[in-house]
């Protein structure tokens with residue numbers, strides 16, 4: 001099994017969100033960046049499990065980003081990736097990023113391409129579907145379980161109020177979320193080994209950008225909580241009914 | 248020129264979030280001085296002409312049984328052909344599970360810029376700019392779509408269904424259906440419950456409830472309110488509640504009109520999935536719980552005492 005895992009760099013889940021340059025840039029100062037949780041916990045770990053079950057498997061990692069992404073790529077190598085590509089670009093446009101991933105994928109004939117459910121910063125949830133379309137491969141989104149059966153896979157995907165169980169012949173693109181695997185922590189051997197694993201930096205291929213971010217804004221601050229005494233639950237219900245008018 | 252709305256269905260019925268998308272699309276069409284049209288795929292039991300009441304002037308359908316099997320590639324191909332035939336220049340999806348699978352594929356097929364997770368109407372004074380959710384609900388981005396054809400997928404509960412007078416003209420689509428490579432084997436849905444992703448009211452419980460045996464107070468309140476139930480991550484991780492109820496940064500992101508948080512501390516990763524709720528009520532015995540800072544209403548008290556009384560008060564008010 002030859003697997004490509006798409007990994008992205010995101011601000012830590014507890015990072016303070018603020019903007020600079022007239023609200024056009026995310027304020028990175030003091031922010032810690034991490035491997036996007038969906039990529040780290042679910043898709044990468046599932047790829048590692050597949051390799052553990054079949055040692056002939058290979059796991060490639062791809063990131064479209066600047067040199068500042070190297071630490072998170074090294075972390076993914078420490079967890080169990082075999083080699084990594086970084087396409088040197090800081091574009092935020094989904095189509096552009098997907099085009100870069102598709103270009104690398106075309107050179108390597110993967111059986112399986114994994115993405116995370118979404119990046120926790122731009123929340124596009126769209127790179128996987130775009131890569132699949134560019135490569136003309138089937139796409140199963142928001143998987144909660146992934147089982148290989150030789151050259152095909154059984155994938156559970158989330159739907160409104162439940163799940164659907166799909167069968168797909170590989171190669172395919174699958175976006176992963178909770179349920180696909182369990183989070184792991186890199187061990188010392190992995191961390192040492194990661195230093196010498198190949199991380200190839202390439203220039204982007206020509207691709208269009210279809211969208212651009214004009215500006216960011218923060219939601220208006222909450223007015224503050226209205227506390228109701230614990231012995232007056234009817235008062236809370238009255239407020240919800242008459243003031244907030246939510247039912 | 249027209250605005251085309253994908254009307255997602257299951258078991259022959261249009262999903263609620265798609266009706267929100269229809270109302271939103273009708274408004275976008277009005278802003279662009281054009282008409283809103285819907286597209287429905289697969290066997291459907293609804294009166295399609297009746298969808299005129301959501302502002303649709305026309306509904307295109309392809310009632311082919313093979314389309315009851317969901318394959319994003321097939322749907323994207325059929326919708327792309329429809330967009331070309333109809334001459335649509337804006338395509339709208341609900342940002343629901345199927346929308347998340349189809350819209351990106353369609354974006355590539357049509358080389359049409361996509362904004363997913365839109366939360367309001369486009370701004371047309373300077374290009375075509377759509378506000379979307381970013382940083383897991385902690386901020387918004389105004390994103391310009393720079394292509395002729397534009398795709399928007401609208402977040403659940405971000406636009407109110409708006410009923411008007413009107414009957415839609417109905418037409419059968421005549422476009423090729425490619426063979427599906429994804430075969431649906433099984434669909435397992437909780438029946439009779441409000442799906443969390445569509446719910447307007449959500450009652451959610453956290454570790455403060457101590458164990459699954461105590462969930463009756465949560466489900467009773469949910470029942471009284473006609474609400475869906477949700478939970479924090481440790482609760483589903485411990486299998487106290489099913490995984491599809493997990494909300495937050497790594498679970499489902501929701502934006503109901505009312506979110507009731509019971510025995511949940513309000514960690515930033517939990518808030519990331521619920522902070523777009525219009526009204527938040529927090530019940531927690533610790534007055535210092537961070538959730539109170541994000542709440543609109545709150546009671547500092549023991550959930551086991553307070554919640555059953557709230558349920559009674561709701562029943563009394565509703566006369567049930």
Ligand SMILES: Cc1cc2nc3c(=O)[nH]c(=O)nc-3n(C[C@H](O)[C@H](O)[C@H](O)COP(=O)(O)OP(=O)(O)OC[C@H]3O[C@@H](n4cnc5c(N)ncnc54)[C@H](O)[C@@H]3O)c2cc1C
Pocket residue numbers: 013037452453454455456478479480481482493494495496497498509510511512513514515516517520530531532533536548549550551
């Ligand atoms: C990368 C990352 C992603 C994460 N993603 C998510 C996510 O998606 N969703 C999520 O929920 N969490 C997520 N978490 C975990 C999150 O940080 C918190 O640990 C979690 O939300 C806490 O759950 P809780 O509020 O139920 O439990 P606790 O933090 O233990 O809070 C329990 C609360 O109950 C109150 N309480 C106790 N007894 C009573 C009583 N009798 N009556 C009333 N109140 C009572 C306590 O005062 C306390 O505030 C994530 C963490 C990380 C690091």
Ligand SMILES: Nc1ncnc2c1ncn2[C@@H]1O[C@H](COP(=O)(O)O)[C@@H](O)[C@H]1O
Pocket residue numbers: 005006007008009036038039062063064065094097114115116117118119120122123124125126127128
């Ligand atoms: N810059 C990137 N480089 C590599 N993979 C990415 C990048 N951005 C997003 N992805 C992958 O696509 C998934 C969905 O991202 P998004 O569509 O941006 O929400 C992520 O979980 C990653 O697996």
